[in-house]
Amino acid sequence: MAKTSKITKPAPKAAPREPKTETKLEELQTQRERKTVLMQGNEAVAYGALDAGCNFFAGYPITPSTEIAEILSAELPKRGGVFVQMEDEIASICAITGASLAGAKSLTATSGPGFSLMQEGIGYAKITETPCVVVNVQRVGPSTGMPTSCAQGEIQQSRWGSHGDSPAIVLYPDSVKECYELTIRAINLAEKYRSCVILLLDEVLGHMREAVCLPDMANVRVISRIKPTVPPHWYKHYDENQKYLSPLASFGEGYRFHVTGLTHDQLGFPTNKASEAADMMDRLRKKITYNIRDLVQIESYDMEDAKIAIFAAGITARAAKAAVAMARHEGIKVGLLRPLTIWPFPDDAVRKMLRDVDIVVVPELNQGQLVREIQRLVKDRSDSKLIKIQRVNGKLISPVDILRKLKEAI
Amino acid sequence: MKKNYEIRLSGSGGQGLILAGIILARAAVLDKHRVTQTQSYGPESRGGSSRTDVIISDQDIYFPEAVNFNCLLALTQEACDKYLFDLREKGILIIDTTYVKNLALAAENTYELPFTEIAIAKLGSPITTNIMSLAFLTKVTGIVKEDSLQQSIAETVKPAFVDINLKAMQIGFDLADNYGK
Numbered sequence: 001m002a003k004t005s006k007i008t009k010p011a012p013k014a015a016p017r018e019p020k021t022e023t024k025l026e027e028l029q030t031q032r033e034r035k036t037v038l039m040q041g042n043e044a045v046a047y048g049a050l051d052a053g054c055n056f057f058a059g060y061p062i063t064p065s066t067e068i069a070e071i072l073s074a075e076l077p078k079r080g081g082v083f084v085q086m087e088d089e090i091a092s093i094c095a096i097t098g099a100s101l102a103g104a105k106s107l108t109a110t111s112g113p114g115f116s117l118m119q120e121g122i123g124y125a126k127i128t129e130t131p132c133v134v135v136n137v138q139r140v141g142p143s144t145g146m147p148t149s150c151a152q153g154e155i156q157q158s159r160w161g162s163h164g165d166s167p168a169i170v171l172y173p174d175s176v177k178e179c180y181e182l183t184i185r186a187i188n189l190a191e192k193y194r195s196c197v198i199l200l201l202d203e204v205l206g207h208m209r210e211a212v213c214l215p216d217m218a219n220v221r222v223i224s225r226i227k228p229t230v231p232p233h234w235y236k237h238y239d240e241n242q243k244y245l246s247p248l249a250s251f252g253e254g255y256r257f258h259v260t261g262l263t264h265d266q267l268g269f270p271t272n273k274a275s276e277a278a279d280m281m282d283r284l285r286k287k288i289t290y291n292i293r294d295l296v297q298i299e300s301y302d303m304e305d306a307k308i309a310i311f312a313a314g315i316t317a318r319a320a321k322a323a324v325a326m327a328r329h330e331g332i333k334v335g336l337l338r339p340l341t342i343w344p345f346p347d348d349a350v351r352k353m354l355r356d357v358d359i360v361v362v363p364e365l366n367q368g369q370l371v372r373e374i375q376r377l378v379k380d381r382s383d384s385k386l387i388k389i390q391r392v393n394g395k396l397i398s399p400v401d402i403l404r405k406l407k408e409a410i
Numbered sequence: 411m412k413k414n415y416e417i418r419l420s421g422s423g424g425q426g427l428i429l430a431g432i433i434l435a436r437a438a439v440l441d442k443h444r445v446t447q448t449q450s451y452g453p454e455s456r457g458g459s460s461r462t463d464v465i466i467s468d469q470d471i472y473f474p475e476a477v478n479f480n481c482l483l484a485l486t487q488e489a490c491d492k493y494l495f496d497l498r499e500k501g502i503l504i505i506d507t508t509y510v511k512n513l514a515l516a517a518e519n520t521y522e523l524p525f526t527e528i529a530i531a532k533l534g535s536p537i538t539t540n541i542m543s544l545a546f547l548t549k550v551t552g553i554v555k556e557d558s559l560q561q562s563i564a565e566t567v568k569p570a571f572v573d574i575n576l577k578a579m580q581i582g583f584d585l586a587d588n589y590g591k
Contacts, residue, residue, distance in 0.1 A: 038436045038445070063453070147453050208474055209432060209447040211439045315474075322472035399473050 036213040041179045041205040042067035042109075044212065045135055046075065048183030049107050051220050054133075055081035056104035058095035060088055060114060063147040064203040065137035068109035089114035093121030096132045097196075100125075101259060103250030105187055105224075109135040111203075113144060115154060116161070123162035124261045125196035126284065129238060131225060131248070133186045135199045137206040140394050149394030150203040152314060155369040158198045159343045165281070167288045169295060170198045170343040172313045176210040182340065188223035189295065193287050194248055200342070202315040202365070204396065228255060237268040238280070244287040288344050297340035298349045302328065306335030308406060309357040311350070311374060313339050315396065316363050322399035327406060334406065345373050354378060359409050363389035363397045414467045415553055416476035419544070420493055421485030421506075424456035426540035429566070431462030434544060437554040437562035438466045446474035459488060466553055481551050483543055484510055485525070504547055506539065521550060523585060529578065538578035545582025556583065 039047075046068050049057075057072045069085070076083045082099070086092040089110055096106035110118060115136045125132050140146035141153050154161075158170045169189055173182040182199060190197040228235050228247040237257035239246040249255035258268035263280055265271045288295065302324050303309065310320040317338040327334040337353050339346050354360065354377060362371040371388050378386065387409050391397050417434065419427045428449045435447035444467045452458035463476035481502040484490035490510045494517070497503055503517040508526035523546070529539045541563065548559050560579060567575050 036439055036442075038432070038439045038447070148451055204448055204474065207449055209435055209445075210471075210474075211435075211443075211445050319473045325472065396473075396475055398475065398477055400477065 036211050038209050039176050039212050039214075040067060040207060040209050041173075041176050041201060042137065042207070043071060044176045044179035044214075045109070045183045045199070045201070045206075046071035047214065048180040049133075049187065050075055050079065051180075051214075051217065051222075052105065052184040052187035053222055053224065054105045054107045054187060055079070056096060056099040056106040057082070057108065058084040058086050058099070058106070059092045059108040059110065060086050062089075062111045062114050064139055064206045065109040065111050065135060065201075067206070068135060068137075072107075089117040090121060093118040093125070093132075093134065097121060097125045097128070097130050100130045100132045101128075101251055103252075105131070105191065107133040107135065107187065109137065111137050111139050111147070112141045112154065115157070119157075119161040119163075122196050122198075123164060123166055126162065126166040127164075127261055127263075127280075128259050129194040129246075129248075129284075130196070130259075131187075131190035131194050133183075133190050133197050133199060135183070135186075135201065137201040137203060139203045140392070146394050148203065150315065150365060150396060151392060151394065152200075152202060152316065152365040152369070153392070154200060155313075155342060155364070155366065156372070158200055167195070167284050168198065168343040169193065169195060169288070169341070170200055171297075171340060172200045172342045173205065173340070174314050174317045174338065176205070176208065177212045177214075178340070179205065180212070180214060184220060184222070188221070191225045192223050192245065193291065193295075194225065194246070195287070198343075200314070204315045232256060236266045238264070238266045238283065240266065240279075240283070244283055244290055292344055295341055295344055296346045296349070298346045299336075299338040299340060300349075301336040301338065303335035303337060303353070303356075306333050307357055308332065308334045308359045308361065308409070309353050310334065310336045310361045310363065310402065310406075311338075311353070311370065312336065312363050313342055313370065316365060319397050319399050320361075320363060320402055323402035323406065326399055326403050332406070332410070342370075347377060350374060350377050359385055359387060359406075361387040361389065361402065361406055361409070363402050363405075365391055365397065367392055413469065414465050414471060415481075415551075416479045416498075417464045417466070417481045417483075417547070417551075417553070418461060418476045418479045418493060418496075419464070419483045419540075419547075420459070420461040420489035421483075422456075422488070423451055423458045423460040425460065425485050426537065427460050427483075427485070428462045430540040430544040431464050433541070433559070433562045433566050434464050434548070434554065435466075436566055437548075437558040438464070440558040440561055441554050443468060443554075444471055446471045448474045459486075459492070461489065461493075481547060481553075483547055485539065485543065487511060490514075502547075502551060504543065504550065506543065521546070521589060523589070528581065528585070532581055533574060533578060538575060541575045541578040542582040542585070545579040546586045549583050549586035550589075 099106045140151040186197045226247040262270035312320040438445040449462040451460040506525040
């Protein structure tokens with residue numbers, strides 16, 4: 001009871017605000033040390049977001065993603081940005097979508113339970129073609145699961161979690177440096193393709209510290225949304241053009257547009273017309289398929305002469321890389337194919353891999369989510385060539401685990 | 411040093427092992443090595459088992475978890491029992507005899523000291539046990555420079571606690587110098 005009585009006390013009068021002395025962005029950037037430092041994955045995400053121009057964060061802190069919110073709560077106000085701690089994750093995704101419509105580059109960070117709550121909001125951002133980024137630092141599930149243990153359980157959820165056949169752009173780093181780079185890329189792709197981009201991290205990666213040297217700002221490529229150049233009465237919120245990239249006006253700039261989660265026409269007004277509904281769905285799909293080369297990124301490691309390929313993402317790919325080195329040392333020709341973009345799935349690269357090698361090993365920290373996609377692409381559907389390594393107890397798959405399975409298969 | 415040098419610091423939550431791991435990793439960065447630091451702990455802030463792995467190398471480090479340690483620090487019996495068998499042959503074992511009473515295996519290079527008791531006796535509190543044992547480890551393994559460790563402590567801990575931690579570090583160094591004498 002003592003606790004609640006505290007709340008009823010009248011709030012102390014706010015101290016008169018000091019005149020805002022905003023530090024210039026350039027100054028802050030030069031202030032930051034450009035040397036090799038010890039940095040955590042979550043920290044790298046936060047600095048990547050800032051360097052990509054993120055100026056709005058709304059979220060509800062959750063292990064193992066908390067440090068992202070913690071750092072941005074300190075850094076965003078310094079740069080004139082906004083940090084809001086929301087009441088829950090549904091509000092968080094809605095807030096970043098709204099902020100983006102008002103012109104902000106917005107981001108939120110969460111983990112499994114919050115990611116599930118955000119699914120409807122993610123669909124709303126996708127159908128309204130509003131740029132925003134959701135960082136999901138995966139932990140063991142379902143439900144609250146094991147907050148401080150590692151899993152890769154949201155590979156399929158990040159693709160199919162939101163209802164209604166929407167497209168997805170999902171990136172997956174494997175090192176602290178890549179956390180930084182792919183956060184920038186996620187924000188850039190969100191702006192360019194006007195969509196909700198998801199960045200998946202593993203718990204171990206979010207919490208891991210590594211020696212990294214971040215690049216100079218001059219070498220960071222930042223993309224911002226295309227602004228309309230037409231007079232306001234000509235503006236269409238969902239304009240058709242080549243490559244399916246349409247300009248986006250912000251609220252308050254004099255352009256009038258309607259935003260709804262209902263299926264809409266080019267002006268944004270609800271429609272039930274079959275032709276307009278088909279146009280809208282086509283545009284959402286073609287944005288991805290027409291630009292697949294720009295979206296897909298893949299790392300090929302020791303694959304030139306490989307007879308066995310390991311296909312893995314995130315932290316499991318690091319174990320795989322160590323396994324490749326160990327196997328090569330023993331004269332076994334193994335390589336690694338690692339997707340940095342998991343959605344859209346790198347179908348072409350995987351098809352080529354399946355043509356070139358005899359055995360494919362798919363280690364993952366779930367009960368078979370990446371391997372489904374490989375199975376989809378294996379023509380004969382025989383599992384003899386496919387070695388699955390799956391683990392969901394919170395422990396990592398080690399290089400020796402992979403090496404042992406791989407030797408059994410030969 | 412070319413290949414991965416794997417260190418596991420283990421004990422229970424609240425003993426400051428993850429902080430010690432961060433300090434060691436930062437010292438390795440100052441020495442221009444490659445390094446990864448990972449951690450494993452329960453959702454509770456005190457109690458439960460806690461460990462951190464630091465891998466220091468001059469090559470790329472792929473897998474960031476220590477599987478076959480060159481050095482193991484165990485501050486509780488439970489941690490010692492759990493991880494002792496993953497210590498490499500000729501690996502260095504450092505135990506806090508305040509809590510570790512039984513050794514399931516006779517490791518070749520074992521260092522036994524009641525770190526917690528020493529911290530209480532000399533600095534009046536067990537909270538610096540982590541830094542004291544880390545300094546001992548640093549001296550015994552020679553894995554990072556002593557100056558780097560000192561700088562790393564000063565950069566990492568809160569300003570109000572720098573002095574007491576540097577004192578603990580010095581005690582740790584002295585313990586290593588006088589060990590077995």
